[in-house]
Amino acid sequence: MEAESKGVVSALKGDYIVISEVGRGSFSTVWKAVHRQSGKVVALKQVHLSRLNRHLKNCLDCELNFLSSVNHPNIIRLLNAFQDESCIFMVLEFCDGGNLAAYIRQHGRVEEQIAKRFMQQLGAAMKLLHSHHIIHRDLKPEVKQEFMERW
Numbered sequence: 001m002e003a004e005s006k007g008v009v010s011a012l013k014g015d016y017i018v019i020s021e022v023g024r025g026s027f028s029t030v031w032k033a034v035h036r037q038s039g040k041v042v043a044l045k046q047v048h049l050s051r052l053n054r055h056l057k058n059c060l061d062c063e064l065n066f067l068s069s070v071n072h073p074n075i076i077r078l079l080n081a082f083q084d085e086s087c088i089f090m091v092l093e094f095c096d097g098g099n100l101a102a103y104i105r106q107h108g109r110v111e112e113q114i115a116k117r118f119m120q121q122l123g124a125a126m127k128l129l130h131s132h133h134i135i136h137r138d139l140k141p142e143v144k145q146e147f148m149e150r151w
């Protein structure tokens with residue numbers, strides 16, 4: 001991880017200090033990082049291009065175009081994007097509340113009122129996606145296998 005995080009820093013010309021890994025997706029590693037000049041905490045999503053076929057690369061381009069054009073309270077903001085020969089780095093607003101699976105793991109069964117608020121926020125984001133003719137197709141609380149076993 002250390003070598004990989006050093007790679008991230010050099011890829012961004014020293015603009016960001018990588019603090020820790022916060023998650024992994026099928027094609028990416030997400031880091032908590034700080035912008036060296038402003039001190040702003042961001043999520044640095046490192047997308048490994050070698051893991052993407054042409055179709056997925058096109059999807060990523062669409063995602064970048066879309067995210068850079070929207071400003072919605074329930075959609076993570078894309079603040080910047082960089083690329084080197086092997087990765088695309090998305091600089092994203094950092095969500096320090098963690099993902100929904102971690103929330104459920106920590107708090108247990110969710111009260112109806114809270115569940116309702118989550119669903120309203122999800123619905124508001126979906127509504128915006130649909131107004132741009134986008135279907136998400138991968139909504140999930142980020143449930144990993146070890147979590148499923150404890151359900």
Ligand SMILES: Nc1ncnc2c1ncn2[C@@H]1O[C@H](COP(=O)(O)OP(=O)(O)OP(=O)(O)O)[C@@H](O)[C@H]1O
Pocket residue numbers: 022023024025026027028029030043045076092093094095096098099138142
């Ligand atoms: N902006 C963010 N702020 C804080 N944590 C984040 C942020 N974006 C992603 N993460 C964390 O990193 C994990 C991986 O996110 P990522 O977007 O790479 O993959 P995914 O879309 O969840 O998975 P997959 O690509 O496999 O469908 C998330 O589950 C979340 O825990």
